Amino acid sequence: MLSIQWSRFAGKNQERCSRFSALLTQGGYDHPVETSPVRGIRAQNRADITAELLTVARRQLAEHGAAALSLRAIARELGMVSSALFRYVANRDDLLTLLIVAAYDDQADAVEKACAAIDRSDVVGRWHALADAFRIWSLAHPHEYALIYGTPVPRYAAPPERTVAAGTRVLTVLAELGRDAWGRRRRAVPFAFPAHAAELAERATANLRSTPPISGWDVDPVGVANGLTAWTLLVGAVSAEIFGQLGEGTIADPAAYFTYQMSVARVVLLGR
């Protein structure tokens, strides 16, 4: 609305820059068009407007979901003509990629912060902190959650080179938690399965064990498989709650139910 006039005279309106560059660094939106460190007015404006664009896009995503995300609607709210957006994003898919990365990063920030607050030796505490932070963020950002853990957006394929780093941050926190836990008793195997199970775990996790961050670690396949199983339970529980898979009101106390399930996952992950 006003913003477009501001941007016209941004050379004379410097306070706007600081306002949005604050947003830029806070919100994890420092990815696009990071130009030279010494910025002219143009570069500064470009960064500011890109940040504003992403703020608006993210708000519209949060309100109406990915399916309703529209370049024209964003342009409208920005007070721009729709074609002007193509100076800042290559196309709709490019914008989606930015939003996906932002969602992953925002969630990972929350999870990392929650885990960092727990004493490092308290692996049980760290697991529940991870799970709770994951759930709380997701409940607060259902559409962003759907974007990264729900049905893939039709006709869109996320470019791995742009999304993988952000998308594996929480899994890395989990992996480090596992390493710290297993480090004590080297080869913890929480579940006594038939012999078959060890072989299944080996086959299932073959590729993963040679992938960062755990490549090079001396890990037990069963430990990795158990960690992934805890992860599946975590994501499954949050999806069920957010997507209302069991129907509204079926679960009397969702928080208690979640804690119960994460206690089961904890036993799977860390043993008793």
Added chain:
Amino acid sequence: MLSIQWSRFAGKNQERCSRFSALLTQGGYDHPVETSPVRGIRAQNRADITAELLTVARRQLAEHGAAALSLRAIARELGMVSSALFRYVANRDDLLTLLIVAAYDDQADAVEKACAAIDRSDVVGRWHALADAFRIWSLAHPHEYALIYGTPVPRYAAPPERTVAAGTRVLTVLAELGRDAWGRRRRAVPFAFPAHAAELAERATANLRSTPPISGWDVDPVGVANGLTAWTLLVGAVSAEIFGQLGEGTIADPAAYFTYQMSVARVVLLGR
């Protein structure tokens, strides 16, 4: 294409009826517009065309996903004008409801059939049969799976009175499995949690325990909570695989990984 001409002269073209009424009963599509048992030509035609409409809709859903589902596209393939569809479905949401119910029913048919083939006393075998059938059907019908277990379709709310019965069939199979298993040792508590956990389970499952089919059963809250946890793990594992949450190729052997996870779920559900 041809069909529209056929339908024009359906009174003289009776073989068409039997062809589609076979489809009608096989595919679980007997819900809409079930008129009088004694059918005139019109009623017969109506049932046939409704079935054909749903067959086409289901195929388009399977091919392009729910987001791309379009009444106009269906009409085109049917060789009708788009407005004609409104004789058969009230609107787009109505069609979605029909597709959701059909997906639930089709999946439940597969699961029930697989479980029925296992000896009733073999609860472990029944669990794995359930899980495998659930996964196999879902992998074969990813878009239909997404419709019932993925991100809810924006601006659509499923009317419970039409979807709940079909949507709980698989859960009912699971509940019966649990009852048969727990029936032996009355109150099986597979996991030794802190005392806290029993209370969590009680709070979490309060509503559910008074809901069919388990209302009236003498169930242990912890047993119900464990059953739901196994369910969460099942749906979570299938969603992760279908939606590619771990990235392509990360899991070397998806089938082995699934079996491993369902073995964990089995321990949660049935104890060791």
Added chain:
DNA sequence: TGTACATCAGTGAACGCGCGTTCACTGATGTAC
């Protein structure tokens, strides 16, 4: 058995909507001399 009327299925035109993306353009900002 035949006629008169009611019901129903499908037509075709239209309404009003929104979308992503392109392109030639103008006027401001930045740069080199």
Added chain:
DNA sequence: TGTACATCAGTGAACGCGCGTTCACTGATGTAC
């Protein structure tokens, strides 16, 4: 310090697309007498 040229941001019109839904209509099917 001032001028000439290059770069860049935003405009506005347009292209071509598809969508759900409505409405008055025609001609076939069904029904009551």
